[in-house]
Amino acid sequence: MSAKILLVEDDDTTADFVSKGLTEEGYVVDRAANGRDGLFHATDGSYDCIVLDRMLPGMDGMAVLAALRASQIETPVIILSALGSPEDRVKGLTGGSDDYLVKPFAFAELLARIKLLIRRGTSAPAVQTVLSCGDLSMDLLARRVTRAGKTIELQPREFRLLEYMLRHAEQVVTRTMLLEGVWDYHFDPGTNVIDVHLSRLRKKVDEGFASPLLHTVRGAGYRLGVEP
Amino acid sequence: MVRGQVFAGAAASAEVLRQDLLTVRQDSGDAALADTVAQRVTRNLTPGTVLLLADAAGRPIAGNLSAWPPNVATDAHAGAVELYRIGRPLPEAMWVRATALPGGRRLLTGSVVEGERRAVRVLEAAMLFALSLAVAFAALASWLAARMIVLRLETTVATLGAVRDGDLSRRVPADATGDAFADLAGSVNAMLDRVEALVVELKIATDGLAHDLKSPLTRLRSALERAAVVVTEPAALEAVDRALAEGERLLALVETALRITRAEAGIGTESFTAVDLGGELEDIAEIYGPVAEDAGRDIRVAAASGVVLAVHRELLGQALGNLVDNALKYGAGTITLALTTAPGMVTVSVADRGDGIAPHDREAALRRFGRLDSARSGTGAGLGLSLVAAVARLHGGAVRLGDAAPGLVVAIDLPV
Numbered sequence: 001m002s003a004k005i006l007l008v009e010d011d012d013t014t015a016d017f018v019s020k021g022l023t024e025e026g027y028v029v030d031r032a033a034n035g036r037d038g039l040f041h042a043t044d045g046s047y048d049c050i051v052l053d054r055m056l057p058g059m060d061g062m063a064v065l066a067a068l069r070a071s072q073i074e075t076p077v078i079i080l081s082a083l084g085s086p087e088d089r090v091k092g093l094t095g096g097s098d099d100y101l102v103k104p105f106a107f108a109e110l111l112a113r114i115k116l117l118i119r120r121g122t123s124a125p126a127v128q129t130v131l132s133c134g135d136l137s138m139d140l141l142a143r144r145v146t147r148a149g150k151t152i153e154l155q156p157r158e159f160r161l162l163e164y165m166l167r168h169a170e171q172v173v174t175r176t177m178l179l180e181g182v183w184d185y186h187f188d189p190g191t192n193v194i195d196v197h198l199s200r201l202r203k204k205v206d207e208g209f210a211s212p213l214l215h216t217v218r219g220a221g222y223r224l225g226v227e228p
Numbered sequence: 229m230v231r232g233q234v235f236a237g238a239a240a241s242a243e244v245l246r247q248d249l250l251t252v253r254q255d256s257g258d259a260a261l262a263d264t265v266a267q268r269v270t271r272n273l274t275p276g277t278v279l280l281l282a283d284a285a286g287r288p289i290a291g292n293l294s295a296w297p298p299n300v301a302t303d304a305h306a307g308a309v310e311l312y313r314i315g316r317p318l319p320e321a322m323w324v325r326a327t328a329l330p331g332g333r334r335l336l337t338g339s340v341v342e343g344e345r346r347a348v349r350v351l352e353a354a355m356l357f358a359l360s361l362a363v364a365f366a367a368l369a370s371w372l373a374a375r376m377i378v379l380r381l382e383t384t385v386a387t388l389g390a391v392r393d394g395d396l397s398r399r400v401p402a403d404a405t406g407d408a409f410a411d412l413a414g415s416v417n418a419m420l421d422r423v424e425a426l427v428v429e430l431k432i433a434t435d436g437l438a439h440d441l442k443s444p445l446t447r448l449r450s451a452l453e454r455a456a457v458v459v460t461e462p463a464a465l466e467a468v469d470r471a472l473a474e475g476e477r478l479l480a481l482v483e484t485a486l487r488i489t490r491a492e493a494g495i496g497t498e499s500f501t502a503v504d505l506g507g508e509l510e511d512i513a514e515i516y517g518p519v520a521e522d523a524g525r526d527i528r529v530a531a532a533s534g535v536v537l538a539v540h541r542e543l544l545g546q547a548l549g550n551l552v553d554n555a556l557k558y559g560a561g562t563i564t565l566a567l568t569t570a571p572g573m574v575t576v577s578v579a580d581r582g583d584g585i586a587p588h589d590r591e592a593a594l595r596r597f598g599r600l601d602s603a604r605s606g607t608g609a610g611l612g613l614s615l616v617a618a619v620a621r622l623h624g625g626a627v628r629l630g631d632a633a634p635g636l637v638v639a640i641d642l643p644v
Contacts, residue, residue: 014446082439082443084442090499179515185515187546188483189516
């Protein structure tokens, strides 16, 4: 069964764009154009993920979120907002949302984050000691990485980067997600800083092997996976 | 001064006596003078009178001194001396005047000032005592007054301190006394109301601006992303990519400008968290390390360990990132991230080994959009250093541009 997503967004153009994209990805999308309708839909609790705009007519997105959490509905919520200051993000996350995406956003980034939330919601993450993708395997205890039986020497930062990619294998990971996930930073590093990290990692992980595992996703970021 | 007046008084009464006696002599001759002197001394003596009529050799003829004093010249001498009068057990201070009479006799007229002198001495002692007492009282009074002023101002100062540290809602507690301090408190509160209103307005304005600018940018981005899916022609794809990149740059610019404005207004102090600054520098060095290596450069960290300070981690990270980015773009050689401590102060700095910035250009470099002409050819909008300065001010600190000999060092001083 395909996952159901509730999209609460008052800007029609953005809502059209997002719902079209999500539908193409195989999701069932319900739409609400204001906070009250959004809350009404959300309270039946049948959604796998809610995409919630923050500035809404009628009832503010944060109020919708507070009302949801107050009535014990724990559906994962990702907030979409034009308010991008660190304080706004902290307020959104402490207000009960599971993720916070600042407008304007790339659709691929939204998709990547939605997938992450839905997966987190369905499978309780067991304590893993080995992460793998194809013939690449990472032993978290021995801090050892091998591909096709050959050991790959990684620097600590490369190890953490690859660990993050492996934990999100087969998903699109954006540059901001990497900066957040690996260094817990949320700022604009300016130059192509993250790309250089990835290209170094790619050299060690993919060079000399038959098929590449690290793929660049146009306009979005990166994906670690067997499929090209 | 009092002493001078005492002697002036004695001199005046001695002068009156002398004139009297000289008149007697002129009118009635030397014998009458001798009689008068004897009479004055024995009968009509005014207390304190000093009189001596002596012959040419200084032997006394009449008067209440036993001999002509050796330290008084025979003629035209006037001044203060100390002498024994006949029948007195102790020497007394007196003011005397010697007059040479025609025929060789000499007359000494004078007036004792001993009593007055004692009084003066007592008076002086009393005055000294009074003076020290007055000084002590004045010191006590001024200390009390200062104490009172400090006590009355304490709440105002504390309030202003809290506001400076970011708590804009603080006000000076109401004061019913109605004096100048209450007036001051009222004015301070009115000013704080105004400041708070302005900051709130600024926050609303920047939030509105963010929202109004970002909504069309979101749509632009959606449209371009949709286009990227549909078009297949390489030239069109490249155009879409370029448009996306320009949109990103525009957004980054707006974001940075908003961050500066908010930091300058002191918005964000509530997000301060205790951060190990040395670890922070290591992180920044790690993030930029590969880019630096690709450019043939090197990033080094020279940090004192265990320095923990409450900072806005994200903004400080952005500031340090901007500095490293600048050093990569405009500097040369090894980039050093340093952390030093001084009493009451922690300094984080980013230095390179390039050409540096000339001292007269440094102020312009810190100004918003004030990119130096030599850097105009690059990308970036010159907001980098302004953000650094705004972030430093948000932390109550300041930014210094200095000479790394050679190269530029940008130091952020953070008060502890």
